[in-house]
Amino acid sequence: MVDQNPEEYYLEGVLQYDxxxxxxxxxLFEKAIQLDPEESKYWLMKGKALYNLERYEEAVDCYNYVINVIEDExxxxxxxxxxxxxxxxEGKEVEAEIAEARAKLEHHHHHH
Incomplete structure (x- = not known):
């Protein structure tokens, strides 16, 4: 199919993931990424799928792409x-704690 929509690949990927x-x-997430590499959720779900396959280093690479390359920190x-x-x-305990702290951090971009 020409001109495939990355969202369609993504949604199909989520169904397969579930x-x-x-x-x-x-x-499927990789196909979505090829069409739209700047969309954080495609990388997040690819990482989660890798995580479920116990491919933890590759999962971390996906998350680092979002944080460092897309700059969605x-x-x-x-x-x-x-x-x-x-x-x-092995040996990533400190990084894990830092990441966990970042997950809980309130960032100050929103107005009250």
Missing amino acids: AGNYTESID YNKDVWAAKADALRYI
Whole structure:
């Protein structure tokens, strides 16, 4: 299909993810990413699927892409997911705690 919509790949990926088909979901999230690499949620879900396959380093790479490349560093869901993945990686306890703290941080961009 020409001109495929990344959201369609994403939504199909989420369905596969929810069904426990993590490998299939990763393929779909990657297709969405190829079409729109700046969309944080595609990377977040790809990371979560990798996490469920116990591919923790690769999951962290996805979250770091959101934080460092897309510069969506106020994305609490990404920090929380990163903390979860780091807990399973030897020697990353301190980074996990930092990520967890960032997930709970209130950032001051909103007006009261």
